[in-house]
Amino acid sequence: MAKNETTAGHNNPAFVNDEGSAAGVTKAAEAGEAETAVVTKKELTKEEKQEKFQMLKNVFIISIAFMFLFTSFNSMANLQSSINKMDGTAALSTLYAALVISCAFVPTWMIKKFKAKWTLAVSMLGYSTYIAAQFYPRVWTLVPTSVLLGLGAAPMWSAKCTYLTQVGTKYAALVGENAEVVIVRFFGIFFLFFQSTQVWGNLISSSVLSAGVEEVNRTEEELGVCGINFCPWDQLTDNTTNTTTNEIPKVQIYTMATIYLCFSLFASVIILIFVDPLKSFGEDEENDANSGKSGLQLLVASFNHMRHPYQLLIIPLTIWSGVEQAFIGADYTAAYVSCGLGVHMVGYVMICFGVCDAICSVSFSPLVKIFGRIPVFTMGFAINLGIIITLIHWMPRPDDLPYFFVISGLWGVSDAVWQTQINALYGVIFPGQSEAAFSNYRLWESLGFIIAYACSTVLCIEAKITILLVFISLGAVGYYIIEVIEWRGGLRRDSEGKVVLVDQLFKK
Numbered sequence: 001m002a003k004n005e006t007t008a009g010h011n012n013p014a015f016v017n018d019e020g021s022a023a024g025v026t027k028a029a030e031a032g033e034a035e036t037a038v039v040t041k042k043e044l045t046k047e048e049k050q051e052k053f054q055m056l057k058n059v060f061i062i063s064i065a066f067m068f069l070f071t072s073f074n075s076m077a078n079l080q081s082s083i084n085k086m087d088g089t090a091a092l093s094t095l096y097a098a099l100v101i102s103c104a105f106v107p108t109w110m111i112k113k114f115k116a117k118w119t120l121a122v123s124m125l126g127y128s129t130y131i132a133a134q135f136y137p138r139v140w141t142l143v144p145t146s147v148l149l150g151l152g153a154a155p156m157w158s159a160k161c162t163y164l165t166q167v168g169t170k171y172a173a174l175v176g177e178n179a180e181v182v183i184v185r186f187f188g189i190f191f192l193f194f195q196s197t198q199v200w201g202n203l204i205s206s207s208v209l210s211a212g213v214e215e216v217n218r219t220e221e222e223l224g225v226c227g228i229n230f231c232p233w234d235q236l237t238d239n240t241t242n243t244t245t246n247e248i249p250k251v252q253i254y255t256m257a258t259i260y261l262c263f264s265l266f267a268s269v270i271i272l273i274f275v276d277p278l279k280s281f282g283e284d285e286e287n288d289a290n291s292g293k294s295g296l297q298l299l300v301a302s303f304n305h306m307r308h309p310y311q312l313l314i315i316p317l318t319i320w321s322g323v324e325q326a327f328i329g330a331d332y333t334a335a336y337v338s339c340g341l342g343v344h345m346v347g348y349v350m351i352c353f354g355v356c357d358a359i360c361s362v363s364f365s366p367l368v369k370i371f372g373r374i375p376v377f378t379m380g381f382a383i384n385l386g387i388i389i390t391l392i393h394w395m396p397r398p399d400d401l402p403y404f405f406v407i408s409g410l411w412g413v414s415d416a417v418w419q420t421q422i423n424a425l426y427g428v429i430f431p432g433q434s435e436a437a438f439s440n441y442r443l444w445e446s447l448g449f450i451i452a453y454a455c456s457t458v459l460c461i462e463a464k465i466t467i468l469l470v471f472i473s474l475g476a477v478g479y480y481i482i483e484v485i486e487w488r489g490g491l492r493r494d495s496e497g498k499v500v501l502v503d504q505l506f507k508k
Contacts, residue, residue, distance in 0.1 A: 048174060054276060055171045059186050061274045062120070062160060063193035069267035070194060072260030073127050075201030076134060078329050078350060079343075091142035093456075095130075096322075096449040098150025103443030106151060107158035108302055108435040117277045119159040124268040126152030131264050134257040154442045161438040163278065164190060165427040170281050184365045184424040191361035191420050195412070198354020204259055206347025208252045223340065227395045230335035231460040305436040307501040310429050313482050314422075315444050317475030321418045322448020324384065327468060328353060328411050330452065332391075335461045337404055340396030345404075352405045356412030361420050373421060374483055380417030381476050383410055388468055391461075429482070 044052060080092055110119050126149040133141040168183040225231070305311055333346045341349075368376055387410055394403065423441070430437035448471070455464055 044175065051281065052171065052174060055167050055174075055281060058167060058275055059164065059189055060193075061270060062163065063190045065120070065124070065267040065271050065275075066160070066190065067193040067197055067200075068263045068270075069124055069127055070197040071201040071204075072131055072263040074197050074329070075205045075347070076131060076256070076260055078202070078333060078346065079205060090139065091146040093450060093453040094143050095146035095150045095153075096446045096453060098147040099153050099446040100443055100450065102151045102154035103302075103439050103446060107155040107439040107442070110155040111159050111162060111435055115277055115279075116159040116163045117271065117275050119155050120163075120275070121268050121271040123152035123156030123159070124264065124271065126150075128261060128264040128268070131257060131261045134260075135254060150446075154439065154446075157442050158435055158438045160190075161423060161427065161441070162434045165434050166278055167281060168427075169431075178369075180424070180428050181365070181369050183427050184368050184420065187420050187424050187427075188362045188365035191416065191423075192358050195354055195357035195361050195416065195419070198357060198412075199351050201260075202347035202350040202354065204347075205256055206344065206351070208256050209347070210344045223395070223397055226339035227336055228392055228462050228465070229395075229460075230339055232334070232457045302436045302439050304501075305430075305433060305440055308430070309485075309501070310482055311437070311440055313478040314425070314429075316471055316478050317418075317422060318441055318444035319448040319451070320471040320475040321422055322445040322450075323452050323468060323471050324411075324415065324418065324448075326449050326452030326456075327464065328408070328415070330456055331461060331464055332408070332411070336391070336396045336407075341398060341401070341404065349404050349408045353408040353412040353415075356409040357416045357419075358412075360413045360416035364416060364420050368421070368424075373425070376417055376421060377479060380414045380421075381472065383414040384468075384472055387411055387414075388465060388472075392465060 077092060110123075114122065126145075130142075130145040130149045133145040164186045165183055168186045169179050171177075171186075172179040172182040329350070333350065337346050337349050364376055387407055390407065394400075396404065426437050426441050427434065451467065452464070455467065459467075
């Protein structure tokens with residue numbers, strides 16, 4: 001018995017490609033009556049089964065490559081404010097500033113020029129230069145390699161999102177499944193591996209840094225400046241805790257850097273050897289939505305994408321994604337974990353975050369299929385708001401050890417919502433515009449990182465939590481407006497079937 005499923009969203013008249021043709025819309029839809037896109041599961045031939053296996057293989061290979069890459073980068077980035085202090089924080093701020101510039105100028109051109117596979121492999125090498133700089137961490141080594149990493153990060157992430165979205169769409173058509181569900185599933189698989197990096201990387205760093213470290217005993221005066229009362233300049237002038245490079249033997253830093261450098265180089269190698277180009281699955285990369293355009297035209301297309309009503313509405317939520325990741329990785333670990341327990345416990349607490357994040361990343365695909373994305377997004381908002389309220393009132397103490405892990409784990413659950421569902425939402429509401437859409441995604445998420453890291457040494461935790469509340473509130477409002485528009489039938493279109501852009505809405 002054939003199983004029919006409706007592809008919610010793809011039959012929406014607002015979903016158009018770069019040329020303005022509505023996805024899944026027939027002649028009746030052109031007259032104003034959208035026809036429901038129906039997909040039917042089918043029996044596969046031997047060749048189709050082989051193609052299906054190849055698609056899944058590539059999804060897993062890309063996921064594994066990112067796991068090795070970010071096992072090294074995430075763990076090293078989490079420790080920058082502790083082992084490199086001001087130089088490390090300055091480098092991270094520079095990294096995300098370069099990433100914003102790269103989002104605006106590089107991804108669409110680079111993906112068109114080198115294709116998704118080679119863009120992934122080449123861009124990953126930028127991460128290796130940053131890890132190599134940890135052997136001699138100075139401003140003049142960390143900042144230039146951070147710029148190189150930032151310039152390569154945007155096309156790398158855009159290429160990954162483009163690859164998974166196009167393969168997911170092709171896979172759905174091949175096996176007869178709902179395209180949106182398949183895309184969410186592929187992103188879930190990817191983030192299962194990606195978020196596990198918090199486990200492997202922090203396990204390595206904690207094992208190395210914990211060697212020979214005695215238990216840290218905090219006085220009441222020291223604990224009084226933790227949590228909501230924490231200010232970064234208190235940490236920078238504190239010589240009583242194990243938070244400076246001089247107090248961490250160089251052999252331990254070199255050991256971590258060596259392991260992480262090997263991991264980052266291996267990630268690029270396995271992309272080159274094992275990942276198939278998109279054209280292997282019949283995707284004509286020369287004739288995609290952006291083909292035939294010059295580099296300048298592609299840049300203009302990326303900026304023009306910001307005129308899309310959905311893009312404007314989802315900007316606060318995308319910025320929130322960057323702000324919340326930076327907060328848990330830098331501010332929570334410094335103000336609560338390092339201040340209350342000691343820097344050697346940062347890795348263990350972040351392992352809990354990574355485990356919950358990884359498990360939930362793959363679990364949300366069936367949840368979205370059963371309940372839809374609105375309940376999942378609502379759960380993410382509720383969890384984050386609950387944790388933020390807790391952080392305002394809770395003063396961290398060594399006796400509260402379980403609380404450190406519970407908060408970290410719950411933040412991992414909510415982060416899984418943002419990392420999987422925002423990515424998938426971009427792929428669903430902007431079909432045919434993947435490069436420009438995901439370029440915007442990385443741009444605005446990077447802006448969130450910049451805001452967080454720029455504030456890292458100049459604002460106290462109380463002010464940073466206020467920033468969190470502002471962006472999560474604006475993000476929730478923007479997201480629910482999109483859902484209301486969808487419920488009411490989607491965005492307005494002109495006579496040619498194109499979405500009416502924001503600046504055109506006020507024209508008669």
